[in-house]
Amino acid sequence: MIDKLEMFIALARERHFGRAAEACRVTQPTLSSAIRQLEDQLGVQLVFRGSRFQGLTPEGARVLDWARRIVGDVRALRDEMRAVRSGLSGNLRIGVIPTAVPMVADLTAPFLERHPGVHVRILSRTSSEILSGIESLEFDAGITYLDNEPLGRVTQIPLYAESYRLVCTPDFPLPPGDSIGWDDVARLPLCLLTADMQNRRIVNQHLAGPGAPATPSVESNSPLALISHVMTGRWASILPKQLADLFAADGRLRATPIAQPEVEHQVGLIAPHREPHTPILAALIDAARRLAGD
Structure with a gap:
């Protein structure tokens, strides 16, 4: 059966x-x-x-x-x-929004250090695909936005607050100052994530405040594709701070804080609201709470 x-x-x-x-x-x-x-x-x-x-x-x-x-x-x-018989082992499938992929190792690395018998599979998916994947048992857990769109009945553990940066080449023409406003950003030539990405819907919300949402000439579901266009010097892009800092670390790009206002959205671990959780999932939730505490 x-x-x-x-x-x-x-x-x-x-x-x-x-x-x-x-x-x-x-x-x-x-x-x-x-x-x-x-x-x-x-x-x-x-x-x-x-x-x-x-x-x-x-x-x-x-x-x-x-x-x-x-x-x-x-x-x-x-x-x-299986855990009773031979310790924690097995497979763990995690769906992760693309903008959180660079940060997922902050969770999985210490988890795997504690539980080396577990094999983790990480797949980049949209927030809606993560929710449907958890519902259909395709994913055991997900890392996604917690506070922007309804999640339904799931276990939630906040991991970090996402703020936003304008990423461009050092010689890209920007207004003077250490930060830039959303109204100024809306007037720039932009390349952005596609509309099926919740990050893009968040960006649209904030760009719509000072005026009409920006109409980017380049869209992609891959942050790497956006960065390849930013590197040409013809476009700027809007990315979460952690991801922007990663791309700007070698000095070939700069990441400028977007203020007026500076906004944040919570990103965290979600899992099925089922008790008891599997031992592997319970261990992952414990690792997420440890990371949130740190």
Whole structure:
């Protein structure tokens, strides 16, 4: 039954029988047969079928909620028994917003020093993808914004406050002073993250204060792509302080504080609101609280 529920969760996530089968490392006929067997066992139709996947039935949507809870609890049980038997080990999957990727080692390095038997997989994702990934059991935890858009019912541990810097070449023309206002920033040629990134939506909020939001001529979901354009001297970009300082460390770029006003947004660890957490996830939450305390 658990294997069938896991295949059903994968199908709901991938919305495609072939991709779901690949994710579960089974053949497509095996996955299709498992879904039909699950429907027979539960006595309801779970999936609308045609020439391709056409969505979940209302009964399928309700079963999906139960499946996620059941599979999550079974995984927690397996992890706890493995920890009792041989110490903390296994896999930990963390979704991280792109602007927080350079800081994730502040959490994972001390965690892995305490628990060397754990393998950590870090994937860069948007904030909405992290939330859906936690809900679908694709991620065990995420690092994302805590105070800008609704998160729903998740465990939250603040890690740091994100403030913002204008990143440009040293000879890029800026108004005089040690900082720059959002109104001045809005008038510059900018390259920014894409609109599906919550960082971009935050930037738009603050640029919209003094006037119309900036319309960048270059957009990317990769901070590295933005920096490559900034290095040409034709554009500036807006990045979190920690990321901006990293790129400006060698002196080829400068990072100017954006003030008037200077704003901050909380970034932190989120995890499923489930008790008890798996031993690995509980250890990660403990590491996050230690980091927040430091």
